[in-house]
Amino acid sequence: MSCRDCTYYVPHALYRYIGFCEKERRVVIGEEYRKCGYFEINPDSYIKDTIEGRGWIYCADCYMPIYDYETALKHKAMGHLLTTKFMFDQVAAEESPGVD
């Protein structure tokens, strides 16, 4: 279990090994194993609901959008991170700019 398997992990749009934790409100390392108490695994239903609802989900490892559920499951089976959220807008919203 690492942060990138968690439903609260928001990957960075370009540097997918870092992300933003929606619970702790800070930047975390995706591969890190942490016992934070918030960990919740991203369920397969999230992928299905997202594709049915939005029509696409993004593979953060292949840098491409996916439009059908079967393809998305193949990426997930390879350990890829599927998401619709990206860190840069989160950070812009949550962290005050101008530090240094």
Ligand SMILES: [Zn+2]
């Ligand atoms: Zn992929």
